[in-house]
Amino acid sequence: MQGFPGQPRPAASNRVLTIGPNEQGIVTATVSGHPVTSAATFIGPYRLINPVYFGATTQLWQAYHDATHRYIALKFLQEKFRTDREQIRSLRWEYQVASQFDDERIIKIYEFNIDKGIPYLAMEWFSGGNMKSLIRRGLPEYAHLVRKIIFQCIEGVSYLHRQGYVHRDIKPENFLVSNQGDVKLIDFALCRKMAPRILWYLRPKAKIQGTCSYMSPEQILNKPLDGRADLYSLACTIFELVCGKPPFTGQNQTELLNKHLKAAPPPPEAYNPNLTPEFSRILQKALAKRPADRFKTIGEFAGALYDVQIFKEPPVGEVTPEMVSV
Numbered sequence: 383m384q385g386f387p388g389q390p391r392p393a394a395s396n397r398v399l400t401i402g403p404n405e406q407g408i409v410t411a412t413v414s415g416h417p418v419t420s421a422a423t424f425i426g427p428y429r430l431i432n433p434v435y436f437g438a439t440t441q442l443w444q445a446y447h448d449a450t451h452r453y454i455a456l457k458f459l460q461e462k463f464r465t466d467r468e469q470i471r472s473l474r475w476e477y478q479v480a481s482q483f484d485d486e487r488i489i490k491i492y493e494f495n496i497d498k499g500i501p502y503l504a505m506e507w508f509s510g511g512n513m514k515s516l517i518r519r520g521l522p523e524y525a526h527l528v529r530k531i532i533f534q535c536i537e538g539v540s541y542l543h544r545q546g547y548v549h550r551d552i553k554p555e556n557f558l559v560s561n562q563g564d565v566k567l568i569d570f571a572l573c574r575k576m577a578p579r580i581l582w583y584l585r586p587k588a589k590i591q592g593t594c595s596y597m598s599p600e601q602i603l604n605k606p607l608d609g610r611a612d613l614y615s616l617a618c619t620i621f622e623l624v625c626g627k628p629p630f631t632g633q634n635q636t637e638l639l640n641k642h643l644k645a646a647p648p649p650p651e652a653y654n655p656n657l658t659p660e661f662s663r664i665l666q667k668a669l670a671k672r673p674a675d676r677f678k679t680i681g682e683f684a685g686a687l688y689d690v691q692i693f694k695e696p697p698v699g700e701v702t703p704e705m706v707s708v
C-alpha cells in the first residue's frame with residue numbers, strides 16, 4: 383500500500399492490502415482482513431484519501447474537507463463496532479474531552495458525528511507517524527531530536543494535567559512526531575478527570591484499562607490515579623525512545639504486569655551505554671513503584687531533566703536546551 387510522498391504509511395509494514403471479490407462475489411478492499419471502506423468515498427463531508435491505521439476497534443484515514451480545502455484525520459469505528467454502544471460512547475467521550483483542549487502539543491479535535499451508520503471523529507491532520515514507528519527506524523535516525531521530542535511530550539502531558547485530567551494511555555503510539563521532532567499528543571479515549579481519592583473509591587469499579595507495557599503499578603491495581611501515573615508511563619515511553627525497548631517485557635501479560643509491580647526498574651544505560659548516569663537516574667526515579675518515590679509533578683521531572691545531558695557523546699546537530707521551551 384502506498385502513502386503519497388511525505389505522508390505516513392499505514393502503521394505496520396506487515397499490513398496487507400487485498401482488493402478482490404468477497405464470498406458474495408462483490409469486489410471489496412481489505413487490509414489484513416479488515417474491510418477498508420463501505421463503498422463510501424465520503425464520510426460526513428470528508429473525502430477519504432489515504433488509509434493510515436487499522437486498529438483493534440478503529441480505522442484512521444487521511445481525509446480532505448473540500449469546503450475548507452484542508453486535510454483532516456478521520457478516525458472511525460471498524461465495521462463490527464459501529465453499533466457497539468460502548469465504542470460509540472468512547473469515541474464521543476474522546477470528542478467531549480479533547481475538543482476543549484487548546485494547546486500546540488495536543489491534537490485538535492473538531493467533530494464527532496455519525497454518517498451512514500459510521501461513528502467518526504474528525505481531527506487536525508498531522509504529517510508525521512507515531513513515535514513507535516520512529517523508534518523502529520533506530521536511534522541513530524533521530525538521536526539529535528531526542529531532547530526536543532522529550533520536552534514536547536512533557537509539554538503535552540503537563541497541559542493535560544493542568545486541565546485536571548490524567549491521560550491513562552501514555553505510550554509511543556499515542557505521540558505523533560514530525561520529521562523536525564515536533565510532537566502532538568493523541569488518543570483521549572481513556573482520559574479521566576483527576577478526582578479526590580474518596581470519590582475515586584466511591585465511583586463504580588471501572589475495569590482496568592491501559593497498555594500493559596507502559597502501565598503504572600497503581601493503574602494495574604485499579605487505585606486512584608494522578609499525574610504521577612502518566613509520569614510513570616511517560617518514563618517507560620522515554621526509556622523506549624532512548625533504549626529501543628520498554629523497561630519491562632514478558633512472555634505473557636501476567637509476567638509483564640508483575641514486573642511493573644515488583645521488578646526493580648532496569649538501568650537505561652545497560653541498554654544504551656551512551657546515556658549519562660544523571661539522565662539514567664532521573665528516568666529510574668520516574669519509574670519508581672510508589673508514586674511518592676517519583677517526581678511530584680511532570681514539571682518537577684522536566685526541571686530535573688533540564689539540567690542534565692542525555693547522551694555522553696552528544697549527537698551531531700543536537701537540539702540544545704536553549705532551543706527547547708519547557
Ligand SMILES: Nc1ncnc2c1ncn2[C@@H]1O[C@H](COP(=O)(O)OP(=O)(O)OP(=O)(O)O)[C@@H](O)[C@H]1O
Pocket residue numbers: 393434435436437438439440441442455457489505506507508509510511512555556558568569571
Ligand atoms: N491526527 C492524526 N494525524 C495523523 N495520524 C494520526 C492522527 N491521529 C492518529 N493518527 C495515527 O493513527 C494511529 C491510531 O490513532 P489513535 O491512537 O487515535 O487510535 P486508537 O484509539 O488507539 O485505535 P485502536 O484503539 O483501534 O487501536 C496513531 O498511532 C497514528 O499513527
Ligand SMILES: [Mg+2]
Pocket residue numbers: 555556569
Ligand atoms: Mg492509540
